[in-house]
Amino acid sequence: MTDLFWLIPFPPALSALVLILFGRVLSKRWVTIQACGAVLVSFGLSLLSFGGLLGASAEGLPLIKTLFPWIRAGAFRADFAFQFDPLSAVMVLVVTGVGFLIHVYSVGYMSHDKGTTRFFSYMNLFMFAMLILVLASNMVLMFVGWEGVGLCSYLLIGFWFEKKSAADAGKKAFIVNRIGDAGFLLGLLFLLTVVGTSDFTAISGAVQSGAIGAGLATLIAILLFIGATGKSAQIPLYIWLPDAMEGPTPVSALIHAATMVTAGVYMVARLNPLFSLSVPAGNVVAIIGAATAVFAATMALTQNDIKRVLAYSTISQLGYMFLGCGVGAYAAGIFHLATHAFFKSLLFLSAGSVIHALSGEQDMRKMGGLKKYLPRTYKPFLVGAIAISGVPFLSGFFSKDAILTSAFAQGRYILWGLGLAGAIMTAFYMFRLIFLTFHGEERLTPEAKLHLHESPKVMTVPLAILAVFSVIAGYVGLPAIFGERADLFRRFLEPVIKPAGEGHLSLGTEGLLILASVAAAFLGIVIAYWFYLRNPRVPQTLAARFPGVYKLLTNKYFVDEAVGAVIIRPLLRGSELVYTGFDLKVIDGALNGSAAAAGFFGKVLSVFQTGFVKDYAVAFLLGVAVILGVLLF
Amino acid sequence: MTVPASYFFILSIVLFVLGIVAFFVKRDLISQFMAVEVMLNSANLAFLALAKAAAFADAQAVVFFIITVAAAEASIGLAIVLVIFRRKKSIRTADLDSMKG
Amino acid sequence: MMIIVFFALAVICTGSVLGMIISRNQGTSALLLVLAFASLGGLFGLLGAGFLAVVQVIIYAGAIMVLFIFVIMMINLREGIVPEKRTWTIVLSCAMALVILGEIVFAARGVAPEAPPALAGVSPTELGRLLFTKYLYPFEITSVLILAALVGAIVLVKKREP
Numbered sequence: 001m002t003d004l005f006w007l008i009p010f011p012p013a014l015s016a017l018v019l020i021l022f023g024r025v026l027s028k029r030w031v032t033i034q035a036c037g038a039v040l041v042s043f044g045l046s047l048l049s050f051g052g053l054l055g056a057s058a059e060g061l062p063l064i065k066t067l068f069p070w071i072r073a074g075a076f077r078a079d080f081a082f083q084f085d086p087l088s089a090v091m092v093l094v095v096t097g098v099g100f101l102i103h104v105y106s107v108g109y110m111s112h113d114k115g116t117t118r119f120f121s122y123m124n125l126f127m128f129a130m131l132i133l134v135l136a137s138n139m140v141l142m143f144v145g146w147e148g149v150g151l152c153s154y155l156l157i158g159f160w161f162e163k164k165s166a167a168d169a170g171k172k173a174f175i176v177n178r179i180g181d182a183g184f185l186l187g188l189l190f191l192l193t194v195v196g197t198s199d200f201t202a203i204s205g206a207v208q209s210g211a212i213g214a215g216l217a218t219l220i221a222i223l224l225f226i227g228a229t230g231k232s233a234q235i236p237l238y239i240w241l242p243d244a245m246e247g248p249t250p251v252s253a254l255i256h257a258a259t260m261v262t263a264g265v266y267m268v269a270r271l272n273p274l275f276s277l278s279v280p281a282g283n284v285v286a287i288i289g290a291a292t293a294v295f296a297a298t299m300a301l302t303q304n305d306i307k308r309v310l311a312y313s314t315i316s317q318l319g320y321m322f323l324g325c326g327v328g329a330y331a332a333g334i335f336h337l338a339t340h341a342f343f344k345s346l347l348f349l350s351a352g353s354v355i356h357a358l359s360g361e362q363d364m365r366k367m368g369g370l371k372k373y374l375p376r377t378y379k380p381f382l383v384g385a386i387a388i389s390g391v392p393f394l395s396g397f398f399s400k401d402a403i404l405t406s407a408f409a410q411g412r413y414i415l416w417g418l419g420l421a422g423a424i425m426t427a428f429y430m431f432r433l434i435f436l437t438f439h440g441e442e443r444l445t446p447e448a449k450l451h452l453h454e455s456p457k458v459m460t461v462p463l464a465i466l467a468v469f470s471v472i473a474g475y476v477g478l479p480a481i482f483g484e485r486a487d488l489f490r491r492f493l494e495p496v497i498k499p500a501g502e503g504h505l506s507l508g509t510e511g512l513l514i515l516a517s518v519a520a521a522f523l524g525i526v527i528a529y530w531f532y533l534r535n536p537r538v539p540q541t542l543a544a545r546f547p548g549v550y551k552l553l554t555n556k557y558f559v560d561e562a563v564g565a566v567i568i569r570p571l572l573r574g575s576e577l578v579y580t581g582f583d584l585k586v587i588d589g590a591l592n593g594s595a596a597a598a599g600f601f602g603k604v605l606s607v608f609q610t611g612f613v614k615d616y617a618v619a620f621l622l623g624v625a626v627i628l629g630v631l632l633f
Numbered sequence: 634m635t636v637p638a639s640y641f642f643i644l645s646i647v648l649f650v651l652g653i654v655a656f657f658v659k660r661d662l663i664s665q666f667m668a669v670e671v672m673l674n675s676a677n678l679a680f681l682a683l684a685k686a687a688a689f690a691d692a693q694a695v696v697f698f699i700i701t702v703a704a705a706e707a708s709i710g711l712a713i714v715l716v717i718f719r720r721k722k723s724i725r726t727a728d729l730d731s732m733k734g
Numbered sequence: 735m736m737i738i739v740f741f742a743l744a745v746i747c748t749g750s751v752l753g754m755i756i757s758r759n760q761g762t763s764a765l766l767l768v769l770a771f772a773s774l775g776g777l778f779g780l781l782g783a784g785f786l787a788v789v790q791v792i793i794y795a796g797a798i799m800v801l802f803i804f805v806i807m808m809i810n811l812r813e814g815i816v817p818e819k820r821t822w823t824i825v826l827s828c829a830m831a832l833v834i835l836g837e838i839v840f841a842a843r844g845v846a847p848e849a850p851p852a853l854a855g856v857s858p859t860e861l862g863r864l865l866f867t868k869y870l871y872p873f874e875i876t877s878v879l880i881l882a883a884l885v886g887a888i889v890l891v892k893k894r895e896p
Contacts, residue, residue: 611730613665614823617656621830628834632841636740636780642842644744644777648751650835655755657827663760663806667767670798671751674774677790681781690856693783694864700786700793701876705883707798711805712887718809 002052005084006065008045008092009131011038012124019121028116035120036103039127043096050089061085061495062201064137071140077197083137087496090334091134091266094341098258099127101462105349106250108459109356113248119159123254126152130259134266139188139198142267146184146231149260150177156255157247169243176240180230187223190216200270207273214278221274221281225288228264233315234292234322239560241315245307249352252307257314257348258341265321265337269330272497276328286326286407290418293319297425301432302553305362306351309433313388314344316422320403323419329406330497331490336399339473343387343396346466350381353455353463354437358448364433369442373452378438380463385434387470389427390521392514395474401517408513420520427524435532638686641678648675662714662724666707673703740780746773760806764799771795785858 015038019031026034062085071078103123110116129148136142151174158170192198194216195206206212212220228234233241233256244256255261268275268285275281293316300312317340324333355362357374371378387396400423408416444452454460476489490497531538543550552558608619652672659665677696684692718724750770754763771794779787865873 609733611733612726613729614657614726618823618827618830621653621827621834625830625833625837628837632837636736639842640740640744641777641781643839644747646835646838647748650831651748651751651755653831653834654828655751657824657831658755661760663802663809664763667754667763667802670767670794671754671770674771674794678774678777681778681783681786684783684856685781690860690864691868693786693856693861694869696783696786697789697861697865698869698872698876700789702879704793704798705880707801708883708887709890711801712890714805715808715891724809 002049002063002084003065004045005049005063005088005092005135006067006082008042008049008096009082009128009135011041011045012127012131014038016121016124016128019117019124023117023121026117031117031120032107035124036100036107038124039096039100039103042092042127042131043100046089046092046096049084050093053084053086053089062088062137064201066137075196076192078138078140080141081137082135083200084135085496086493087266087269087334088135090338090493092131094338095127095130095134095259098341098345098466099130099254101465102250102254102258102345102349105253105352105459105462106248108456109250109352110248115159119156119248122152122155122159123250126156126255126260130263133263137199137201139191139200139203143181143184143188146227146263147181149255149263150174150181150231153177153244153255153260156251157244159247159251163246165243166246169240169246173240173244176237177230180227180237182227183223183225183230184227187220187227190220190223203271204273207277212274212277217274218278218281221271221278222284224267224271225264225281225285228267228322229288230264232261232264232318232322234264234288234319235295238292238296238315239563242308242311242556245305245311249307249348249355252311253345253348253352256311257344261314261318262321262337262341265318265325265333268322268325269334269497272325272330275325282326282328284326286323286412286415289319289322289324289326290415290422291319292316293323293422294418294425295319297422297429298553299556300429301425302550303429304364306354306364306367306433306437307348307362309364309429310344310347310351313347313426313429316426317344317388320400320419320422323415324403324406327407327410327412327415329403331493332399332402332406334493334497335402335489339387339395339399339470342466342473343384343470346380346384346463346470347388349459349463349466350377350384353377353459354381356455356459357452358444359451361445361448364436366443366445366448367437368440368444369438371438374438374454376454376460377463380460380467381438382434383467383470385430389430389524390423390517391427391525392518393474394471395469397517397521398474401514404517405510405513408509420516423517423520424524427521428528431525431528432532435528439533440536638682641682641685645675645679645682648672648678660725660727662717662726662729663711665726666710666714670703670707673699736780740777743773743776743780746770747777761803764802764806767802768795768799771799783856785856785861 015034019026019035023031062083064081064083066079066081068080069077070080103120106119106123110119113119126149129145129152131145133142133145133149136145154170154174157173158167160166161170188198191203194212195202207217226237230237241256241261245252247255275285296312296315296319300309300316303309303312317336321333321336321340324330324336354367354370354374354377357370357377358367361367383394387394390397390400400419404416404419404423407419442449476492555561608615649672652668652675655668655671656665659668677699680692680696680699684690684696714724717729721728747770750766750773754766754770757763757766772791775787775790775795778790
């Protein structure tokens with residue numbers, strides 16, 4: 001059953017091709033059925049492949065299927081080959097499962113849009129690229145997928161391209177991504193110099209045999225991580241993700257919450273032998289992850305746009321995943337990736353449902369008291385918020401706890417502390433969002449109130465399904481309190497992620513840590529409750545008391561403005577100067593000049609063309625005299 | 634006493650140069666054409682002198698061909714002159730400059 | 735004895751060509767040229783090419799020059815030729831011609847005149863044999879050439895239908 005895994009990317013690819021070529025003649029109904037159906041087929045294949053892995057031993061892993069030899073340049077080979085192992089299984093299940101639900105949701109959300117066919121063709125194309133990224137057996141092919149998802153992200157962010165802000169956001173996303181990709185490529189090239197190929201199996205082998213020195217490993221790992229910061233929106237390349245909210249909400253859910261942005265985490269986890277080899281690189285990853293987690297959370301505290309809050313939340317949660325990987329707990333990082341996929345996409349889709357209900361309103365200051373009007377949206381939303389806050393018994397609690405515990409166990413107390421602070425803020429801003437949107441006094445505009453309606457089933461059913469998963473998904477990765485064997489998730493990933501020398505904690509310490517996380521979650525919720533439901537004037541007073549801090553947070557620390565002034569404007573000025581000074585004067589000048597010279601010479605020579613045969617004969621004669629002279633003497 | 638071949642060569646060159654001069658001195662097409670014929674004949678003379686000097690009979694075949702081709706060329710050339718005259722009513726070379734520029 | 739004949743013929747030839755240059759009248763030039771070609775035929779005979787001498791007189795002096803005279807008479811120019819305005823071409827070309835003459839004479843100066851071989855002329859038989867074996871292709875092609883010239887001349891001169 002697992003043998004069919006290589007087929008997984010192709011249903012969406014085929015669907016995308018059909019939609020691109022023939023979409024214009026297909027009915028909207030057929031387009032949506034085909035697009036969702038393709039992803040469903042992929043999901044089915046993923047399930048089958050996963051099932052096949054459950055019973056199998058770790059001997060034959062990873063399964064590799066070479067579709068065709070792709071690059072053969074001298075000694076360098078990169079084949080178009082897929083590989084399948086527990087890590088791939090987790091990724092494809094998440095991508096296709098959540099992807100399918102989001103596709104279904106989009107049928108309802110995008111029903112009024114006139115570009116539905118284009119939308120679904122891009123979505124299918126994205127699925128194809130993401131699946132290639134996840135299934136690739138070598139880094140070069142993975143890079144193809146990496147770029148592909150970047151392209152689809154650009155296309156989908158700027159889907160409503162007539163709106164300038166949307167088009168600009170798409171451009172920004174692509175360009176910032178590209179900067180990260182430079183790091184990725186450099187890391188890949190260094191890797192190639194020492195390993196010779198970019199196959200993951202070869203890389204693991206090289207690490208084990210000691211072929212890669214620690215210094216080189218650090219360099220490669222850091223360069224690759226720079227690529228990951230671009231794709232997964234960490235400091236310093238996170239600036240594109242908030243702007244990416246210009247795209248339709250399903251896009252934000254799929255690409256900027258569940259799948260594309262997790263590609264960086266996946267890459268680090270896939271290359272865990274390499275990252276484990278280099279302690280400094282691991283530190284860089286962990287520190288940037290923790291810093292981003294806190295930094296982004298602070299910005300989410302004061303945002304008024306419902307989607308922006310979720311965007312910063314995503315950046316923050318991605319920071320947690322990198323924190324986990326950085327301290328060696330790759331399994332915990334992937335675990336959080338999976339649970340985050342469920343509850344973050346749930347949150348985005350629910351937000352989309354609210355926006356849809358309010359005919360496009362996204363500002364939370366114009367919401368409030370929607371609980372009684374949108375019950376089928378409110379309940380899943382609440383579940384998602386509880387999950388992300390780390391309240392016990394839901395999935396977020398288990399995955400976040402796994403990361404924080406690992407950090408503490410390694411003696412990284414500062415990182416643990418940062419993570420805990422971030423957890424408090426996470427709970428706070430999520431419940432701030434809930435309270436502002438669904439509770440309290442109604443601040444709706446009259447027209448919005450007029451058209452207020454619950455979303456159709458095609459949108460609310462996926463929400464419910466995701467809510468269920470947000471609750472139960474955590475139980476595959478229970479903490480050590482319940483016994484060593486209870487962490488099914490980590491054991492499943494063992495063939496790929498060798499357990500690092502994580503420190504072991506006594507049961508008592510672990511129990512205390514869990515209590516701390518729970519306390520953090522509840523602290524955040526209580527503060528939010530107090531600020532927004534009990535004493536609604538407190539936030540304003542605080543803002544008035546600390547205007548500087550408030551302005552700093554609301555304006556995202558002015559990072560975008562700083563980048564614009566320090567980097568973008570000089571670049572633009574510089575290129576303008578080059579254009580006028582060099583391009584126009586020198587290159588155009590040379591070109592026009594040579595043309596003018598040719599014309600000039602032509603005019604000079606035409607003086608000799610008098611039209612009289614005798615003149616031509618004179619020239620003839622001259623030539624004869626000269627040639628004779630040369631020949632005879 | 635037979636004539637040395639070199640005398641013939643000298644005569645040939647003199648005739649050739651005279652032909653050149655004639656070409657440039659004359660101002661109408663037909664006379665220039667006649668100058669060309671003179672030049673051709675001087676070449677014929679040179680070939681025959683060569684045939685005698687080197688006992689090389691092939692040169693006489695060449696002369697045969699030259700005469701034939703000259704005949705063909707003369708007929709066509711004169712036909713062209715006639716057509717030009719019909720068009721421009723003049724055969725002065727000074728009037729024929731439509732290829733100017 | 736031959737030398738005298740040679741010089742006589744050479745003088746006639748050169749003289750008539752000079753006359754042709756000097757004469758203003760095309761008809762006179764043509765007739766002088768006939769004389770030149772005839773004397774040239776004699777010179778051919780002196781070189782042992784009897785067949786070619788006769789061919790020269792018949793074809794060149796006889797047919798080609800007559801063609802020239804026909805055309806001259808058809809064109810029937812009455813007015814005189816306007817003197818050439820651009821004399822520099824004449825001067826330059828004469829200079830060039832002299833230069834060429836000088837070059838050749840100078841180059842040939844060092845060559846000692848060799849002993850003339852026996853005056854064994856080439857009989858028509860030999861010439862014919864050459865033409866029909868070694869130079870067969872040029873022979874045939876020349877005949878096609880003449881045909882082409884014939885057709886061409888007729889087509890060129892045909893009067894357009896009014």
